[in-house]
Amino acid sequence: MKGYFITFEGIDGCGKSTQADLLEQSLKARGCDVTHTFEPGGTALGRKLRPILTDGGTELSLFAEVLLFAADRRQDMDEVILPALGRGCVVIGERFADSSIVYQGVAGNVGRDRVRNLMNIVTDGLVPDLTFLLDIAPEQSLARKTSLDRIEQRDRFLGIARQAYLELAHEDAARFVVLDASRAIEALSQDILDSALLRLEHRRYDHV
Ligand SMILES: Nc1ncnc2c1ncn2[C@@H]1O[C@H](COP(=O)(O)OP(=O)(O)OP(=O)(O)O)[C@@H](O)[C@H]1O
Numbered sequence: 612m613k614g615y616f617i618t619f620e621g622i623d624g625c626g627k628s629t630q631a632d633l634l635e636q637s638l639k640a641r642g643c644d645v646t647h648t649f650e651p652g653g654t655a656l657g658r659k660l661r662p663i664l665t666d667g668g669t670e671l672s673l674f675a676e677v678l679l680f681a682a683d684r685r686q687d688m689d690e691v692i693l694p695a696l697g698r699g700c701v702v703i704g705e706r707f708a709d710s711s712i713v714y715q716g717v718a719g720n721v722g723r724d725r726v727r728n729l730m731n732i733v734t735d736g737l738v739p740d741l742t743f744l745l746d747i748a749p750e751q752s753l754a755r756k757t758s759l760d761r762i763e764q765r766d767r768f769l770g771i772a773r774q775a776y777l778e779l780a781h782e783d784a785a786r787f788v789v790l791d792a793s794r795a796i797e798a799l800s801q802d803i804l805d806s807a808l809l810r811l812e813h814r815r816y817d818h819v
């Protein structure tokens with residue numbers, strides 16, 4: 612049976628890594644074959660690109676940034692995601708093409724459709740089967756990340772990203788599950804597990 616691709620999306624500090632880890636553990640405990648990946652940085656290429664993309668020390672034009680994220684994503688796809696899906700695994704990803712559309716396309720002003728079209732080429736049209744959008748106000752999510760400067764501009768940028776995420780979810784309601792990420796970790800993880808198990812169960816019948 613073909614694998615199943617689940618992604619977590621949402622603004623910085625919304626809880627993607629926390630919930631992806633918990634879902635991985637719960638699915639593994641139920642005997643599922645799970646591969647957990649994240650970007651940028653899940654591959655050897657990604658580990659080299661990550662500091663360029665995240666430490667701000669390298670001069671990068673907006674579009675060059677889009678392309679580096681795209682290179683990282685494609686490498687992760689070829690090296691990790693597609694082989695795992697081919698083996699029938701559940702693949703859990705922290706961020707995928709939606710992040711580029713939201714961050715660089717909308718909030719970064721590169722152009723939503725421009726980035727969306729580019730992502731279609733980069734991913735060969737691979738779309739997650741299920742995406743959890745962890746929705747939260749920027750003030751709340753940034754407060755969780757002690758290392759981040761709380762600058763107003765960043766709040767504004769993330770506010771735009773949050774709205775763009777909600778629009779994507781509205782347009783593709785069959786794929787997205789939107790959750791209030793200000794809730795407690797355990798309550799959220801239970802809802803996420805229930806949703807994932809329900810979808811995985813339905814998929815079984817689809818393939819019979
Ligand atoms: N529901 C929650 N309530 C309170 N704190 C939380 C919740 N979920 C996560 N946290 C805490 O918030 C911080 C950020 O969480 P996490 O690293 O999972 O977010 P993230 O979305 O992966 O962030 P990034 O975008 O930087 O990768 C962590 O310290 C985590 O323990």
Ligand SMILES: [Mg+2]
Nearest residue numbers: 627628629705
């Ligand atoms: Mg994370």
